[in-house]
Amino acid sequence: MSPSSLIAAIIPVFSGLLGVALSNLPISLTAGAVPAPLLAFMAVYFWSLVRPDLMPPAGVFLIGLTQDVLAGGPPGLWTASFLAAYALLDRQREAFASLAGVGALLGFALVAFFSCATAYVIACVYFYRAPPMMPLLLQLAATVLCYILVLPLLNGIQHRLIGPLRSEF
Amino acid sequence: MANGTWRIARRGGTQVPLVIAAILSVVLIVGGKTHLLPIERIRTGITDRTAPFLRTLNKPVAAVARWGGGIGHLLDVYSENQRLRQESAQLLQWRNVALALQDRLKHYQLLLKAAPDLSYTTVTARVIARSSQPFLETIVLDVGRHQGVRPGQAVVDARGLLGRIYAVGERTSWVILLNDLSSRVPVAIRPGNVQAILAGTSASAPNLEALPQNHGLKDGAQVVTSGDGGLLPAGLPVGVAVLRGSEAKVSLYADPLAVDDVRIVDFASPQEQMPKPSDGELPRPTTLAPSSPQALDEVAAPRRAISVVTGPTSRLTQSHPPGPSNAVSVRRTPTSPTISSEAHPRQPVATEPPPQDADDQ
Numbered sequence: 014m015s016p017s018s019l020i021a022a023i024i025p026v027f028s029g030l031l032g033v034a035l036s037n038l039p040i041s042l043t044a045g046a047v048p049a050p051l052l053a054f055m056a057v058y059f060w061s062l063v064r065p066d067l068m069p070p071a072g073v074f075l076i077g078l079t080q081d082v083l084a085g086g087p088p089g090l091w092t093a094s095f096l097a098a099y100a101l102l103d104r105q106r107e108a109f110a111s112l113a114g115v116g117a118l119l120g121f122a123l124v125a126f127f128s129c130a131t132a133y134v135i136a137c138v139y140f141y142r143a144p145p146m147m148p149l150l151l152q153l154a155a156t157v158l159c160y161i162l163v164l165p166l167l168n169g170i171q172h173r174l175i176g177p178l179r180s181e182f
Numbered sequence: 183m184a185n186g187t188w189r190i191a192r193r194g195g196t197q198v199p200l201v202i203a204a205i206l207s208v209v210l211i212v213g214g215k216t217h218l219l220p221i222e223r224i225r226t227g228i229t230d231r232t233a234p235f236l237r238t239l240n241k242p243v244a245a246v247a248r249w250g251g252g253i254g255h256l257l258d259v260y261s262e263n264q265r266l267r268q269e270s271a272q273l274l275q276w277r278n279v280a281l282a283l284q285d286r287l288k289h290y291q292l293l294l295k296a297a298p299d300l301s302y303t304t305v306t307a308r309v310i311a312r313s314s315q316p317f318l319e320t321i322v323l324d325v326g327r328h329q330g331v332r333p334g335q336a337v338v339d340a341r342g343l344l345g346r347i348y349a350v351g352e353r354t355s356w357v358i359l360l361n362d363l364s365s366r367v368p369v370a371i372r373p374g375n376v377q378a379i380l381a382g383t384s385a386s387a388p389n390l391e392a393l394p395q396n397h398g399l400k401d402g403a404q405v406v407t408s409g410d411g412g413l414l415p416a417g418l419p420v421g422v423a424v425l426r427g428s429e430a431k432v433s434l435y436a437d438p439l440a441v442d443d444v445r446i447v448d449f450a451s452p453q454e455q456m457p458k459p460s461d462g463e464l465p466r467p468t469t470l471a472p473s474s475p476q477a478l479d480e481v482a483a484p485r486r487a488i489s490v491v492t493g494p495t496s497r498l499t500q501s502h503p504p505g506p507s508n509a510v511s512v513r514r515t516p517t518s519p520t521i522s523s524e525a526h527p528r529q530p531v532a533t534e535p536p537p538q539d540a541d542d543q
Contacts, residue, residue: 037315038239049314070199074206081210081221082228085356086318088221089210096203103196136317139215140363144384148316 021175025060025067028170029053029076037083048152050159053080054128057095058121059167061102062110064175073099087139090132098128117164122157129153226351229311229322233354236310237324302415302449305329307337309442310354317384319362321345321438325446326353334413336447342419342435343367343407344444355446359438360420361388369420369432370408371399377408380420380432390423390430401425405432415449 032052053076060068077092084091101124102109112120129149136144213219229236290296307329311322325331327350337344337357345359346367358365365382369390376399379392393399403423409416421434 047314048316065196070196070203074203077207078210082224084315084318085225085313085320086315087211088214088219089207089212090317092210093204093207096200096207100200100204103200132316135211136363139211140317142363144317144363148384152316 022067024170024174025056025064026072026075028060028167029056029068029072030079032056033076033079033083036080046151047155048148050155051080051091051125051128051152052156052159052163053077053091054095054098054125054156055121055160055163056167057099058102058124059164059171061099062106063171065103065106067175068099070096070099087136090135090139093135094128094132097131098124101127118157118161121160122153125153125156125160222349222356225356226326226349226354229354229356230326230351233310233324236322237308240310302447304338304445304447305331307331307355307444307446309444312438317363319345319359319365319382319384319438320348321357321359321441323355323357323444323446324353326351326355328352330448331355331446336407336414336418336449337444338418338447339436339441339444341437342421343414344436344438344441346414347446357444360434360436361386361438367414367420368408368410369405370416371397371423372404372406374398374403376403377410378430380405387424387431387433390432393430399423399425399430415447418447 030053032055036049036052038049057068057073057076061073073095074092077095080091080095081088109120109124129152133144133146133149210219214221305325307323307325309321310324313320321344323331323337331347331350333347333350335347337347343360345357345362345365347355348358349356360367360380360382361384362382363384365380365388367380369378369380370376371378371390374397376394376397377392378390378397380388381391382388390399390405401422401424405420405423407414407416407418407420419435421432421436424431424433
């Protein structure tokens with residue numbers, strides 16, 4: 014494997030890890046009123062659709078684990094949630110990959126909602142009580158809105174650094 | 183490659199790793215819940231290494247927040263100044279009253295030979311990170327094991343209790359705030375000294391749970407730490423009770439979003455020490471047949487007395503023989519209402535009052 018192809022191979026997982034690091038910076042533009050968007054989930058969603066060969070389950074596991082460790086919440090919460098979303102995308106890849114425009118955004122919102130719902134169920138079991146939904150819904154909304162800004166960036170990385178062709182799966 | 187072919191090939195390629203990853207994530211959840219995995223150690227290790235970066239990053243963020251907040255205050259700086267002057271004058275008067283009352287309280291404590299408050303010291307720390315995640319209300323401080331911080335210690339700001347230390351690294355520590363879902367703190371509600379548990383709900387106002395029936399709780403009642411369990415000192419201000427229908431909540435004094443500097447209370451309630459038993463109090467090997475009548479007399483002889491007050495005019499005296507015999511002789515003697523316990527003398531307690539803030543001087 015050439016160095017350039019090696020770099021191209023690690024970019025998807027690396028972008029997820031970068032998203033984790035940025036999400037967990039002690040900066041809040043809303044003074045803590047709105048939780049940080051799930052930037053790592055955007056990378057998981059995008060690369061799972063566009064280049065699933067470069068975003069294997071092990072990569073998703075690593076990204077989720079890093080999110081759990083840095084966020085400080087229950088261990089395994091986001092790992093399991095990201096993997097649940099990945100499993101959904103794995104089964105319905107064609108349906109989600111064929112979406113465009115607003116449809117693509119709604120598709121992302123649907124999978125993000127599925128991931129957040131999984132996290133909520135795990136949190137209920139973990140804490141033996143139902144936590145308030147509002148912070149999670151705010152995080153979901155922030156994630157979907159931020160995806161509009163991040164999507165062109167991810168598209169640019171894919172076209173310039175990894176290659177324009179979709180994976181052969 | 184035809185679509186149908188790659189789809190089958192892809193499914194076959196990801197199913198097994200996906201199942202393995204899912205199993206591992208379940209192991210993570212269970213391991214985290216049972217504290218079998220060293221997740222906290224990994225977290226504190228990472229924050230130890232990134233602390234300088236977090237500290238540097240936090241400076242401009244705090245400056246921007248201060249600058250942004252300062253613009254609004256510029257408009258009413260004069261009226262704010264007037265209000266603060268008036269408040270300062272009132273507080274000076276209250277300070278004198280408080281000092282006089284403190285002296286009087288000390289005098290009464292001396293007269294009553296009351297056990298004084300337990301002493302504790304504090305470690306000052308700076309907040310270098312705040313969580314902005316759902317299901318999580320934590321902050322990260324720039325002090326750790328190196329500065330003597332230990333899990334379970336109380337963290338307070340200038341207004342009241344903020345939370346507890348739950349993970350400690352070498353130079354950083356994580357604080358679980360009072361409104362975190364995992365937070366449970368024993369509290370007392372004044373007046374009435376009603377005992378309850380303050381349970382975090384991820385909302386800004388945590389719940390009061392385990393309240394006794396007919397507690398008679400009223401809006402605005404003061405909530406302080408009860409000190410039960412010996413982890414937190416008693417009497418730390420927490421907030422005021424707020425009744426919302428059948429629910430009792432607490433409006434917290436401390437504001438984790440605004441706080442920059444906190445104090446970690448180094449407190450450990452001294453464990454009650456039982457008096458060491460004397461040789462005579464230790465059980466002796468029982469003998470079925472005493473070797474001599476002299477031995478029988480020795481067993482029946484009284485060695486110590488416990489006196490218990492039963493009323494203003496009588497004292498109940500129990501005489502315990504030291505041996506295996508359980509014979510107790512009881513006699514009533516007229517006496518004054520005093521308490522004496524020769525068998526369990528009271529242990530001396532630290533006599534220094536809590537240190538005062540520099541601001542209070």
